[in-house]
Amino acid sequence: MTKETVSDKAKTLDFDTFKAEVLADYKLACISRETSLLGRKEVLTGKAKFGIFGDGKELAQIALAKQFRNGDFRSGYYRDQTLMMAIDQLNVQQYFAGLYAHTDEDIEPMSAGRQMGGHFGTRNLDKNGEWKNLMEQKNSSADISPTAGQMPRLLGLAQASKVYRNHPTLKDLEAFKKFTNGGNEVAFGTIGDASTSEGPFWETINAAGVLQVPMVMSVWDDGYGISVSRDKQTTKDSISEALAGMQRTTDKPGYEIFVTKGWDYAHLCETYEKAVALAREEHVPVLVHVKEVNQPQGHSTSGSHERYKSEDRLKWESEFDCINKFKEWIINFNADGLTIATEDELKAIADEAKKYVRDCKNAAWSEFTTSIKSDLQAAIQLMKAVAESSSNNVFIRKEIESLEKAMDPIRKDILSAAKKVLRITRNEQSAAKTNLANWIKQQTAINYNRYSSHLYSESKFAALNIEPVEPTYDDNAPMEDGRIILRDNYDKILETRPEVLVFGEDAGKIGGVNQTLEGMQEKYGELRVSDTGIREITIIGQGIGMAMRGLRPIAEIQYLDYLLYAIQVISDDLATVQYRTKGGQKAPLIISTRGHRLEGIWHSGSPMGMIINAARGVHVCVPRNMTKAAGFYNLLLEADEPAIVVEPLNGYRTKEKRPSNIGEFKIPLGVPEIVKEGTDLTIVSYGSTFNLCEVAVKQLAELGIQAELIDVQTLLPFDINHLIAQSLEKTNRLLIVDEDVSSGATGFMLDKILVEQKGYYHLDSAPVTLSAKDHRPAYSTDGDYFSKPSIDDIVETAYGIMHEADPATFPALY
Ligand SMILES: Cc1ncc(C[n+]2csc(CCOP(=O)(O)OP(=O)(O)O)c2C)c(N)n1
Numbered sequence: 001m002t003k004e005t006v007s008d009k010a011k012t013l014d015f016d017t018f019k020a021e022v023l024a025d026y027k028l029a030c031i032s033r034e035t036s037l038l039g040r041k042e043v044l045t046g047k048a049k050f051g052i053f054g055d056g057k058e059l060a061q062i063a064l065a066k067q068f069r070n071g072d073f074r075s076g077y078y079r080d081q082t083l084m085m086a087i088d089q090l091n092v093q094q095y096f097a098g099l100y101a102h103t104d105e106d107i108e109p110m111s112a113g114r115q116m117g118g119h120f121g122t123r124n125l126d127k128n129g130e131w132k133n134l135m136e137q138k139n140s141s142a143d144i145s146p147t148a149g150q151m152p153r154l155l156g157l158a159q160a161s162k163v164y165r166n167h168p169t170l171k172d173l174e175a176f177k178k179f180t181n182g183g184n185e186v187a188f189g190t191i192g193d194a195s196t197s198e199g200p201f202w203e204t205i206n207a208a209g210v211l212q213v214p215m216v217m218s219v220w221d222d223g224y225g226i227s228v229s230r231d232k233q234t235t236k237d238s239i240s241e242a243l244a245g246m247q248r249t250t251d252k253p254g255y256e257i258f259v260t261k262g263w264d265y266a267h268l269c270e271t272y273e274k275a276v277a278l279a280r281e282e283h284v285p286v287l288v289h290v291k292e293v294n295q296p297q298g299h300s301t302s303g304s305h306e307r308y309k310s311e312d313r314l315k316w317e318s319e320f321d322c323i324n325k326f327k328e329w330i331i332n333f334n335a336d337g338l339t340i341a342t343e344d345e346l347k348a349i350a351d352e353a354k355k356y357v358r359d360c361k362n363a364a365w366s367e368f369t370t371s372i373k374s375d376l377q378a379a380i381q382l383m384k385a386v387a388e389s390s391s392n393n394v395f396i397r398k399e400i401e402s403l404e405k406a407m408d409p410i411r412k413d414i415l416s417a418a419k420k421v422l423r424i425t426r427n428e429q430s431a432a433k434t435n436l437a438n439w440i441k442q443q444t445a446i447n448y449n450r451y452s453s454h455l456y457s458e459s460k461f462a463a464l465n466i467e468p469v470e471p472t473y474d475d476n477a478p479m480e481d482g483r484i485i486l487r488d489n490y491d492k493i494l495e496t497r498p499e500v501l502v503f504g505e506d507a508g509k510i511g512g513v514n515q516t517l518e519g520m521q522e523k524y525g526e527l528r529v530s531d532t533g534i535r536e537i538t539i540i541g542q543g544i545g546m547a548m549r550g551l552r553p554i555a556e557i558q559y560l561d562y563l564l565y566a567i568q569v570i571s572d573d574l575a576t577v578q579y580r581t582k583g584g585q586k587a588p589l590i591i592s593t594r595g596h597r598l599e600g601i602w603h604s605g606s607p608m609g610m611i612i613n614a615a616r617g618v619h620v621c622v623p624r625n626m627t628k629a630a631g632f633y634n635l636l637l638e639a640d641e642p643a644i645v646v647e648p649l650n651g652y653r654t655k656e657k658r659p660s661n662i663g664e665f666k667i668p669l670g671v672p673e674i675v676k677e678g679t680d681l682t683i684v685s686y687g688s689t690f691n692l693c694e695v696a697v698k699q700l701a702e703l704g705i706q707a708e709l710i711d712v713q714t715l716l717p718f719d720i721n722h723l724i725a726q727s728l729e730k731t732n733r734l735l736i737v738d739e740d741v742s743s744g745a746t747g748f749m750l751d752k753i754l755v756e757q758k759g760y761y762h763l764d765s766a767p768v769t770l771s772a773k774d775h776r777p778a779y780s781t782d783g784d785y786f787s788k789p790s791i792d793d794i795v796e797t798a799y800g801i802m803h804e805a806d807p808a809t810f811p812a813l814y
Pocket residue numbers: 079145146147191192193194195196220222224225226299
């Protein structure tokens with residue numbers, strides 16, 4: 001809106017409506033600013049732990065929000081409180097509830113107190129973990145703290161609109177109307193100027209330009225990333241100049257790039273109106289570079305900006321404060337005698353905003369402290385009762401007194417005091433003490449829900465709730481290459497589930513480097529089976545975003561070794577979606593990859609320990625053949641959780657018996673398979689080394705050793721029924737084999753079996769782990785033989801265990 005268009009609008013529409021809208025915007029800007037000012041005080045006085053606020057960035061967000069419609073999605077960062085308020089997905093009381101870490105999701109819907117203040121998100125699932133109608137609300141994917149971490153998923157949120165618009169059947173299916181209206185939804189990204197230095201930003205920007213998706217990317221450019229100025233971050237000191245080559249032309253698609261200023265209300269409104277219409281209607285990605293934004297309170301509550309901003313800069317920041325500028329604009333507005341407000345009227349609005357925010361803050365604090373007070377009173381009563389009959393009365397009284405005197409005690413203080421009383425009275429028995437102990441146990445369960453629930457899905461679609469289905473075989477079932485079984489399984493999946501999309505490097509035209517998707521693109525089209533650029537981070541991001549909008553993506557990472565590029569987005573984003581929202585969001589993405597064993601340093605890696613430790617919250621399946629892999633895909637597609645399936649890279653040309661129920665059999669997670677029974681020792685393995693163990697076990701039999709061979713099948717979850725400990729009860733000896741580094745996934749399995757399953761209890765021999773060498777695997781067959789566990793290694797290690805136990809029967813080999 002230039003002044004002219006504003007006055008045109010004022011004349012042709014209803015000036016009073018226009019005026020009311022401007023004043024509502026002014027009021028919201030004041031409310032958001034007051035929230036920032038008061039929020040900082042709450043942290044500095046110790047009522048909240050950390051604060052990072054959206055002051056200085058209010059106006060641009062208000063302009064953006066005018067274009068945000070139901071069904072649209074945001075993927076942004078910690079400065080966006082005004083945007084969240086403007087799209088009606090956050091109120092001031094909720095903001096403060098978040099700052100105090102209120103653990104009730106009805107009161108703090110963003111993360112139920114799990115994320116630090118300023119990490120936004122909407123509740124997109126109902127209490128049962130099922131999708132709400134996302135077309136009836138404005139949506140925000142849940143923020144994460146790593147700078148530019150919001151970018152990869154933004155790509156998928158935007159790509160989902162493109163899929164919905166161009167898919168032959170989905171948009172007409174009733175079940176998908178809660179996610180789309182013809183693919184007209186826009187994905188809004190926000191990022192700070194400095195965070196554009198990060199790799200995921202560039203990867204996402206490039207991919208969105210290639211894919212031509214409806215993404216509106218706003219850069220809030222305040223010139224700094226904490227203390228480091230923009231000239232040290234960005235080529236040409238300007239993100240729009242640096243990205244100028246992305247600008248679309250008449251003959252080449254690309255980006256539309258807009259530049260505006262964070263204090264210029266009219267120009268901001270006009271810019272977003274154009275930018276969003278373009279993205280929505282034509283599916284063109286748009287960059288809005290919002291320059292001249294500022295940050296009046298500095299970066300966060302961790303320090304003050306006077307340390308790194310010059311006096312001139314500080315002076316400019318206060319002159320060009322967007323609310324001051326907005327105020328000037330309103331006061332000076334005059335369209336043929338029509339005016340909006342006087343300075344006094346604006347002051348009244350600002351005063352009212354101040355009072356409103358204070359009231360909301362007080363209400364949030366009172367709600368927060370009340371939720372703890374009942375626990376405090378209960379604990380004190382119980383401790384007093386213990387004191388009455390205790391010979392340690394004096395010491396207990398001291399604990400009670402310090403709790404009573406504490407200013408706003410938190411749960412930690414209360415439980416800590418109660419536990420101390422239990423320790424003080426460890427030699428006493430009384431009904432009161434039993435009551436206290438029971439209360440502590442009860443609180444532990446309640447706090448588990450507050451602080452530790454939803455690492456995995458808790459809905460009826462959790463992977464562990466899905467009924468498995470055995471593969472069935474005809475009498476004359478043919479033997480086929482493993483890759484054919486996978487391919488035919490994909491065919492069934494794609495035929496029966498229109499919401500499934502498979503994409504990755506070489507996944508489309510040639511059907512995957514191992515031909516597991518052979519012919520699938522031809523049959524199901526480029527939208528559903530597609531090639532992507534070489535960009536592992538955004539392949540995963542694309543999957544996360546699409547999964548958040550009701551699609552069922554299967555993201556292909558060509559080799560397990562290259563999953564490392566994406567481990568950050570898997571660990572920080574995918575693995576935490578359910579946890580960080582306390583069940584408010586989900587992203588049931590399936591990652592398909594292959595590895596363990598091929599050739600050379602970067603095609604033979606098996607860093608399973610790293611993956612399972614980085615990705616708690618994601619299931620990790622390690623099938624030993626392609627029938628098992630297919631069974632995992634089939635089960636996971638019924639479930640609502642993310643998972644990684646690592647196909648054994650050297651198994652595509654190995655013959656497997658063809659099941660007659662391809663596309664239907666489902667392999668359960670967390671259930672190992674005893675593939676061969678034995679009595680002398682238990683050998684536990686998975687993936688490619690499992691297949692070596694199978695050969696080794698035959699050779700051991702020739703040496704008079706009957707090994708029980710167990711395939712764990714999934715590392716996360718791990719043997720939920722403790723089948724391995726039961727095996728140890730029989731064999732009393734344990735050998736764990738894999739091809740990760742030492743103490744990697746073998747260390748994990750050892751801990752699970754010996755500690756969690758109490759397997760140590762059944763052992764007569766020292767447990768042994770056999771893994772690869774700690775260096776990367778050397779090239780060629782000899783390189784493999786001397787780097788990874790071989791059949792000889794497995795046989796000799798197992799034999800060594802038996803030799804130690806019975807040297808007469810099993811004499812030393814060397
Ligand atoms: C990967 C990562 N590195 C470092 C940080 C610490 N950090 C938090 S915010 C920030 C600066 C971001 O600046 P900018 O993107 O310009 O956003 P602004 O805060 O200025 O709005 C840094 C370095 C982080 N959160 N994540």
